[in-house]
Amino acid sequence: MAEFLSLHDAVARYVTDGATVAMEGFTHLIPFAAGHEVIRQKKRDLTLIRMTPDLIYDQMIGAGCASKLIFSWGGNPGVGSLHRLRDAVEKGWPHQIEILEHSHAAMANAFEAGASGLPLAVLRGYIGSDLPKVNDQIKFIECPFTGERLAAVPAIRPDVSIVHAQKADRNGNVLVKGIIGVQKEAVLAATHSIVTVEEIVDELDVHANACVIPGWVISAVVEAPAGAKPSYTHGYYSRSNKFYKDWDAIARDREAFTAWLDEHVFAAGQDNGDTA
Template sequence: MAEFLSLREAVSKYINDGDTVAMEGFTHLIPFAAGHEVIRQKKRNLTLIRMTPDLVYDQMIGAGCAKKLMFSWGGNPGVGSLHRLRDALENGWPNSIEILEHSHAAMACAYDAGAAGLPLAVLRGYVGSDLPKVNDQIKFIECPFTGERLAAVRSVRPDVTVIHAQRADRKGNVLIEGIIGIQKEAVLAAKRSIVTVEEIVDDLNAGVNACVLPSWAITAVVEAPKGASPSYALGYYDRNNAFYKEWDSIARERDTFQAWLKKNVFEKGAA
């Protein structure tokens, strides 16, 4: 059953150096507040998993938290490159990192297999792709029923999954509204999970076919208003498009990035 903790407590208790950590949320509900707390606590040697690593992972990589990144697309949406990721890959600053690249379809299938407790996922894909040449977790198998050649990928089973959502009730059940990415599967695939929410309420008021994560699937619930900003949370606040544009110049140089990190992450703290 989920326990209610502060963000500081949840990250300290459930994210350890060397863990494999997934932080998911597609377009909105990206867990920025949790990512910043990981930075503040100076977690190290993390293997970061995210289908679409964007600003939050650029910040964590630039802060020295990561040793490896597993992903299927990386960039600043609508703007350009992730400069801290590029600096780590090209120049080893602040430390070098490994990358493991998949397709979107393979990542989604790998999470789904992890949620089902399976060791691998099978899909039609990677035919003609060069990714199998650089990713040793992509194999090809023969279907025992049809003889068809299919791709197989190792399932994703993180030590910890972190997501953001709109609401949790006082029993620890969580409601996710709006665009649903891979959050549900990422939580179910993980050994432990932290869910930050905009608010804790008496009743979720969940509609028919709503995405509700049950308390038994969640390790810790954290009330963290605006915990997804500068991304958006449907029904609570809009995306801060200006910041995504500003990030390009902030992250481009090490000095401006470090100054931003000091002012906006380390000096702000978390409850």
């Protein structure tokens, strides 16, 4: 059953050095506040999982939190590269990071398999792709019923998954609405989970086409207003396109990045990052 904790206490309890951590959210609901708390607590040797690592993982990698990244696309949406990720992979700064690349479809299926308690995901894909040459976790199997050649990948089972959402009620049930990615699957697949929300309410006021994650599968709920900025939260605030553009210049330079981190993460408590 979900426990209501501060962001500091939730991260301190559930994100341990060496853990496998998934932080999901598609286009909006990206858990920046939680990622900044991981940086402030100087967590190390994390395996980070995310279908579309963008600015928050660029920041965490640049801060030295990660030793491995499992992903299916990495970039600054609409702008360009993740320069802290590239610096770590290409030049080993602040230290070398291992990468394991999948397709979107494979990762979505792997999260679904993890949420279902299965050891692997099976999909039609990777036929003719070069990814199996660089990712030894992509295997091929024969369907025992049709003889069809199918791809198989390990299920994703994080030690902890972290997502952001609009609301939680006082029983810990969480409402996710708008564009929904694999937040539900990430929570269900994980050993522990932290959900940050814009507000805690008496009633969720659930409507059609919304997703509710039940409190009994969540470890910790954290009230974190503006917890997704500079991405957006549907119904609460818009995306800061300016910050995403400004990040390109900040992240290109190690000294500029370190100065930004000192001012806007370490010195700013639970700053939401929308400061450029």
